[in-house]
Amino acid sequence: MTSFYAQYGTFAVLVVVGCALYAVIMLASRIMRPTVPSPQKLTTYECGVEAVGSGWSQTNIRYYIFAFLFVIFDVEAIFLFPWAVIVSDLDATTAISPTFAIVAMFLFVLTLLEGLAYAWKKGVLKWD
Amino acid sequence: METPLWVPLLQATVVFTYYLLLTALLIWAERRVVARMQSRLGPNRVGPFGILQTLVDGVKMFFKEDTTPGMVNRSIFTVAPLIGVIAGFLSIAVIPIGGEVTLFGETFTLVVADLSIGVLWVLAMGSIHVYSVFLGGWASNSPYPLLGGIRSSAQMVSYEIAQGLAVASVIIYAGSLRVSDIVAGQAGSGFADGVPGWYAIPLFPAFMVFVIGMVAEAGRPPFDLAEAEGELVGGFNTEYSGLRFGMFMLAEFMSVVTMSAIVVTLFLGGPSGPTFGAPEAFAGLIGTGWFLLKMVVFIFFFILLRGALPRYRYDRLMDLGWKVLIPVALVWTLVTAAFVILEQEQPGLGTDLRLTLASIAAVIVGWLLFSGREPRDAGDGLDRHEPAPGPVAAPTTDTADDGTTPASDDTADDRQEVAP
Numbered sequence: 167m168t169s170f171y172a173q174y175g176t177f178a179v180l181v182v183v184g185c186a187l188y189a190v191i192m193l194a195s196r197i198m199r200p201t202v203p204s205p206q207k208l209t210t211y212e213c214g215v216e217a218v219g220s221g222w223s224q225t226n227i228r229y230y231i232f233a234f235l236f237v238i239f240d241v242e243a244i245f246l247f248p249w250a251v252i253v254s255d256l257d258a259t260t261a262i263s264p265t266f267a268i269v270a271m272f273l274f275v276l277t278l279l280e281g282l283a284y285a286w287k288k289g290v291l292k293w294d
Numbered sequence: 295m296e297t298p299l300w301v302p303l304l305q306a307t308v309v310f311t312y313y314l315l316l317t318a319l320l321i322w323a324e325r326r327v328v329a330r331m332q333s334r335l336g337p338n339r340v341g342p343f344g345i346l347q348t349l350v351d352g353v354k355m356f357f358k359e360d361t362t363p364g365m366v367n368r369s370i371f372t373v374a375p376l377i378g379v380i381a382g383f384l385s386i387a388v389i390p391i392g393g394e395v396t397l398f399g400e401t402f403t404l405v406v407a408d409l410s411i412g413v414l415w416v417l418a419m420g421s422i423h424v425y426s427v428f429l430g431g432w433a434s435n436s437p438y439p440l441l442g443g444i445r446s447s448a449q450m451v452s453y454e455i456a457q458g459l460a461v462a463s464v465i466i467y468a469g470s471l472r473v474s475d476i477v478a479g480q481a482g483s484g485f486a487d488g489v490p491g492w493y494a495i496p497l498f499p500a501f502m503v504f505v506i507g508m509v510a511e512a513g514r515p516p517f518d519l520a521e522a523e524g525e526l527v528g529g530f531n532t533e534y535s536g537l538r539f540g541m542f543m544l545a546e547f548m549s550v551v552t553m554s555a556i557v558v559t560l561f562l563g564g565p566s567g568p569t570f571g572a573p574e575a576f577a578g579l580i581g582t583g584w585f586l587l588k589m590v591v592f593i594f595f596f597i598l599l600r601g602a603l604p605r606y607r608y609d610r611l612m613d614l615g616w617k618v619l620i621p622v623a624l625v626w627t628l629v630t631a632a633f634v635i636l637e638q639e640q641p642g643l644g645t646d647l648r649l650t651l652a653s654i655a656a657v658i659v660g661w662l663l664f665s666g667r668e669p670r671d672a673g674d675g676l677d678r679h680e681p682a683p684g685p686v687a688a689p690t691t692d693t694a695d696d697g698t699t700p701a702s703d704d705t706a707d708d709r710q711e712v713a714p
Binding site: 173174176177180181184185188191192194195196198199200201202203207208209210211212217220221222223225229232233235236239240243246247250251252253254255256257264265267268271272275278279282286291292293294 | 302306356357358359360361363364365376379380383384387406407408409410414432434435436437438439440441444445448451452454455458459462463465466467469470471527532533536537538541608609612613616617620621624625627628631632634635638639
């Protein structure tokens with residue numbers, strides 16, 4: 167069992183080494199590959215038509231709503247994971263009884279499911 | 295006892311080489327298998343059976359001109375592929391590729407770092423990968439990449455939730471977030487002798503949700519909406535070229551290998567398997583063999599999916615994620631917890647009840663599949679691959695025990711389509 171710093175230190179080293187390796191590969195490629203600049207290569211990829219205006223066009227509002235839903239459910243996962251870790255350790259001797267833990271999480275998840283059902287009913291999940 | 299420095303170095307080198315080699319082989323195998331499925335030959339010129347094709351392609355990428363279009367946001371455009379590759383490498387770092395190995399008097403597991411929050415780490419790195427897709431699409435300042443980037447990030451975050459919830463039931467069983475504890479929890483036999491103790495068996499619905507979710511997470515067919523060539527050119531990487539494009543491709547193919555490794559570790563016991571009475575020193579190596587075998591099965595599954603199924607429509611994809619997988623996974627988490635508690639209170643009853651409910655579910659699923667009922671909208675070829683809409687509503691309203699039936703129904707339905 168290695169210590170906390172040893173474990174995450176490994177990842178810090180990995181990130182640094184990975185970025186350095188990436189930079190080296192990119193640099194080597196830059197030195198070796200051909201470069202033939204032309205104004206055409208600087209243009210937006212389009213179907214043979216000149217691009218008009220900015221590329222950051224408006225997109226469907228649904229994506230935004232789904233992002234919201236994602237945040238809700240992701241926060242829910244934060245609450246769910248610690249509970250999932252300890253729930254099988256609970257028994258009559260622990261401060262919190264297993265029944266309490268189950269019922270509490272039931273209520274929490276049912277509330278969420280109700281929210282999802284509401285969103286569903288409201289047509290938020292529909293694409294058209 | 296202090297471990298000498300060469301051990302972590304060896305671990306990192308072996309693990310990353312292993313995954314990179316598998317990725318290279320995957321790309322070659324995919325081209326060969328899909329070619330065979332389409333009555334073509336596929337790459338067969340470079341090396342025996344064309345096995346070196348990926349290497350040659352990599353070299354080609356390396357020498358290609360890499361243009362940066364004028365309108366892009368340069369810094370983000372450059373960083374996006376880096377984020378993808380780094381996130382991919384970091385997520386595989388916590389997955390052990392074999393049992394314990396003894397070398398020069400040092401005993402260690404073939405894993406870069408066995409984090410105490412390993413599973414969360416994998417999920418978190420999956421989330422960071424979304425940044426690479428989205429930032430790459432956005433920074434391109436071009437219509438196709440923007441659409442592709444937004445599409446695939448919405449797809450990835452949706453299926454990430456389903457996947458995370460499926461993992462939650464594994465965590466309930468293992469009682470730990472550490473990957474090695476999860477592997478250890480699956481060693482030995484399950485509810486009966488001779489049946490492996492893999493979590494895929496008691497947690498079958500969660501397993502199915504995870505498998506469907508991982509295909510969508512990796513952005514692979516039939517869920518490869520990100521690069522729907524017919525409509526989005528190349529998706530988020532349209533404006534990329536040369537080696538940076540190659541990095542995106544590497545990240546994508548590597549995620550297939552990573553996802554296979556994760557599903558094998560979480561649900562199929564990782565390196566566990568019969569050792570045939572081999573001595574201690576070799577048992578770990580045999581474990582590595584089992585792990586490789588299980589991974590290859592899943593990699594092959596990914597390839598077959600690509601060859602067999604047409605691309606999903608986007609609204610159906612999101613429907614499957616939000617209306618089927620997320621409710622099923624949520625309810626299944628509660629069902630799992632209820633069974634674990636029940637098993638503690640009255641040992642034996644939980645297993646019996648589970649087997650009974652599972653048989654009932656199997657009978658219902660079998661009846662639905664073979665009763666000759668016409669699938670809804672049979673004329674639409676896409677519809678066959680979608681689970682029947684009927685049981686979808688059930689998990690949201692019903693109590694835990696009823697959740698088992700629709701859960702296994704939906705998922706088994708999907709599997710049935712894949713099998714032939």
